[in-house]
Amino acid sequence: MIEVRSLHKEFAGRSVLRDLSFEIPDGRITALLGANGAGKTTCLRIVTGLLKADAGQVRVGGIDVARDPLAVRRLLGVVGDREGLYERLSVEEYLTLFAQMQGLRGSALSQSLDAVRSELELDDLWKRRTVGFSQGERMKVSLARALVHRPQHLILDEPTRGLDVLAARLLRRTLMRLRDSGTTIVFSSHVMSEVLELSDRVLVMADGQLVGDDEPRALMANSGCDNLEDTFVALAYGQAESPEQEALV
Numbered sequence: 001m002i003e004v005r006s007l008h009k010e011f012a013g014r015s016v017l018r019d020l021s022f023e024i025p026d027g028r029i030t031a032l033l034g035a036n037g038a039g040k041t042t043c044l045r046i047v048t049g050l051l052k053a054d055a056g057q058v059r060v061g062g063i064d065v066a067r068d069p070l071a072v073r074r075l076l077g078v079v080g081d082r083e084g085l086y087e088r089l090s091v092e093e094y095l096t097l098f099a100q101m102q103g104l105r106g107s108a109l110s111q112s113l114d115a116v117r118s119e120l121e122l123d124d125l126w127k128r129r130t131v132g133f134s135q136g137e138r139m140k141v142s143l144a145r146a147l148v149h150r151p152q153h154l155i156l157d158e159p160t161r162g163l164d165v166l167a168a169r170l171l172r173r174t175l176m177r178l179r180d181s182g183t184t185i186v187f188s189s190h191v192m193s194e195v196l197e198l199s200d201r202v203l204v205m206a207d208g209q210l211v212g213d214d215e216p217r218a219l220m221a222n223s224g225c226d227n228l229e230d231t232f233v234a235l236a237y238g239q240a241e242s243p244e245q246e247a248l249v
């Protein structure tokens with residue numbers, strides 16, 4: 001489980017996260033939605049320990065991220081907003097390096113590498129250096145890096161950006177298989193069809209705050225909309241616009 005409690009974050013005196021709290025339950029896929037600039041990436045960076053919150057607490061598998069970021073890193077697989085590849089290394093060398101950093105050695109190491117190679121269909125890329133890789137190829141390798149140590153929790157920031165139809169389908173199937181085997185998954189997205197297909201729960205952020213948290217169909221029913229896009233627009237933009245509208249009255 002991932003627990004986020006009362007997070008606050010400012011950049012240059014501007015509040016980007018404001019008293020943000022939610023839980024990501026185990027063995028479920030949770031989607032994190034919000035307009036551009038709502039604070040999704042900032043929130044995910046704090047959860048992964050890449051950024052410090054000004055106030056509040058994050059626990060991953062019961063461990064406080066601020067107190068023991070390295071222990072939390074072992075429980076997490078992360079696909080960030082940048083792929084973070086090392087272009088001089090081949091896919092095999094790159095994944096071996098990250099698997100070793102997670103403590104894998106010997107037969108456990110080779111089994112893990114074989115598993116991600118076949119799961120993510122990396123045979124054709126395996127011996128190639130990642131320099132010049134297409135967006136979809138980069139994303140696949142980034143996902144393989146996140147999965148190579150079989151983490152309990154997987155965090156993905158817009159994972160299907162730039163993927164073609166088959167690559168996006170492979171990613172969705174991989175996430176569903178991982179969820180079915182008990183992995184806790186949270187991903188951010190702007191693609192409502194994929195959110196509806198994948199997610200058991202949806203969190204909606206607006207202006208650094210949580211404005212929706214429910215199963216997708218319950219969110220739609222509660223907002224009186226018959227599709228997720230209208231529901232999202234009502235929650236994310238309705239909430240963000242109201243203070244300005246009030247000010248105009």
Ligand SMILES: Nc1ncnc2c1ncn2[C@@H]1O[C@H](COP(=O)(O)OP(=O)(O)OP(=O)(O)O)[C@@H](O)[C@H]1O
Binds near residue numbers: 011012035036039041
């Ligand atoms: N390092 C930083 N310095 C200053 N401002 C930042 C920094 N990182 C993020 N911000 C600002 O914080 C706000 C939230 O950004 P964030 O990237 O978390 O949004 P997001 O919901 O992920 O947006 P998108 O959907 O566009 O990726 C934005 O206004 C952004 O400009």
